[in-house]
Amino acid sequence: MSGIALVRKPGPRVAEGIVTNIGREPVDADLAARQHDAYAEALRAAGWRTVEVARADELPDGPFVEDTVVVCGRLAVLTRPGAPERRAEVEGVAAVVRELGLETAVIEEPGTLDGGDVLQVGDTVYVGRSARTDDEGIAQLAALLGDRTVVPVDLRGVLHLKSAVTALPDGTLIGDPAYVDLPDLLVPEEEAGSHVVLLGGERVLMAASAPRTARTLAGRGLDVVTVDISEFEKLEGCVTCLSVLIR
Template sequence: MFKNAIVRIPGHSVIDGIDDYAQLGKPNFDKARQEHADYVKALESLGVTVTALPPLETMPDSCFVEDPAVVSTGKFAVITSPAKASRNPERDEILPAIQQIYDPDHIFYINAPATMEGGDVMQVGNTIYIGLSARTNQAGINQFKEIAEPFGYTVIAVPVKRVLHLKTGVTYMGNNKLLVSGEYIDYPTFSDFDQLKVPADEAYAVNCIANGNTVLMPAGFPKVKQLLADAGFNITEAHMSEFEKIDGGLTCLSLRY
């Protein structure tokens, strides 16, 4: 479980966020701001204390705070190295918030030419799965491994072929339950998990946030909602239509610790 989260309020520039996959048109700014505000309320309803950072108009994708930093272990933080040039300045902008949580000797950095984005990092206990994707290269995984192993973590690389990030295709729900879609259904690396298989027509909803026995999921996906309910989860929904248009999901919008 997590008790705290960091978010960044989207600026008007969010309408120009990167869209490499969705191809659903530009976001509506007013609707995006409302969805983000409702997302914060949903986190708070789970008993989470949320710190909201101000908008960054020069960085359209900066509301996706999960990508420029990794804080999930609780033992250390990593400032990542986003692959897209427009996103790399987000490293410096997220750092002050991370410095409020971690001592300097527990903050580490992924350095170019290595690339890494937090959307590719999925922690399950003392194992950290990292997507080898269009946004995270092998050098990035190697650097993260050098950071994580002294803290007792095992790092496993997972190829990402059809989606943006690892957590675009698989998210951990706790209690050995894994929400999986597409290329990760019956994937050998995850064979020891209890797989909750998301149907192809609701694949976007694989990106959920579990906090104890409650799951925050995107609104409008009844099959996944039933799948989670059958697995014994309490469900909270949040509308994500405008962030879906710029390749964003629920986990992307917060750093949880």
């Protein structure tokens, strides 16, 4: 068993989720639900035990559970999302991480922090300075993660840091230099190729919308699992957004 994966099923209002940097497209809520089920099944097939946060049908962005909590070891930092209408999502996640026995801390007002802006690579924690995460939120996170090196990263034209860059199992950063300035980026062949979930060992999860990048990573020796998340991509979501892995 690799660990626990927190997930939250989408509700019937998922199509009303916030869209910031792309045009709004129709979202099929039923298809989104099926895609979410397949995503969770891919995590289970890789050895993760999925734990569901209680559905919150009144919160359209609820399935993007990554934004509500940052887990570092046994510490769960409950975020204060930059979009006020998303702050109610944190309560249900807080209940679950406490039930799991994690220590909790909270990002306090006036700071804002979205978990999608936090990329952990070894002892380094990159944090996107975005429309959703501000300097105060970054400073609070750095104080809570005192044994880690926290590196603020400026973004342009993208919602979250992990919309632009993630990391491979060996620590190589993969991302789009159009959105972020970080050294030694492996540039993917599709925008969605920037989004990688580390499932353990050399296995990674990617979106089906990045087939060329998936082939490239397989050529580097990685075991690539792909899932179709088209309905969530219409809402600026990616494979990292839909779970929080507790190792």
